[in-house]
Amino acid sequence: MKILHIDSAITGEASVSRSLTAQIVARLTAANPDAVVNHRDLNKGVPAIDTEWFHAVRQTPENPTEAQNRIIETSNAYIEEIRDADVLVIGLPVYNFTVTAQLKNWLDQIARAGVTFRYTENGPEGLLTGKRAIVAYAAAGTPFGSDLDFASDYLQHMLGFIGITDVTFVPADRLAFDRDAGLARAQEALDQIAA
Incomplete structure (x- = not known):
């Protein structure tokens, strides 16, 4: 098993x-001791x-400049990390009702026509399937899942757009109102995850 571990929170520890x-x-690697983990901290x-x-x-220039090559290589690197992974573990901290700027930037970098999705007569088709x-x-x-939550549906849609439709959420929500209850909800969801 290859795991791509993605964080984007700005709050550190x-x-x-x-x-x-x-x-x-930790749960996945305990159940799969040979698992390889690649950690990408988008906050960097x-x-x-x-x-x-x-x-x-x-626009895929025929003769890209050195600067253009660096831009292409950066986008390609994010995509290759996903291609190489069996499982993506993504941290989704909600800031101002939606995904972090860093996570949005990552999604913009990886949503590429002809690379991670393609247009068909029946609409877009994701190409990074089986994950x-x-x-x-x-x-x-x-x-989580409320009318104010513009983060979870968006992320699930974008993952599905590139072909990743098996998505499970571990939600710790309303932490400012009752932190213990929010963490307990997350632990309950975590306990349900099949490793």
């Missing part, structure tokens, strides 16, 4: 999503897509 992703990875920086990215990645994602959702005030 105080992060609930980081704690949960670590627990999920993920370039936002921009005009230069568009010209380098989407599983386990998402550690952490929110101070946003109830």
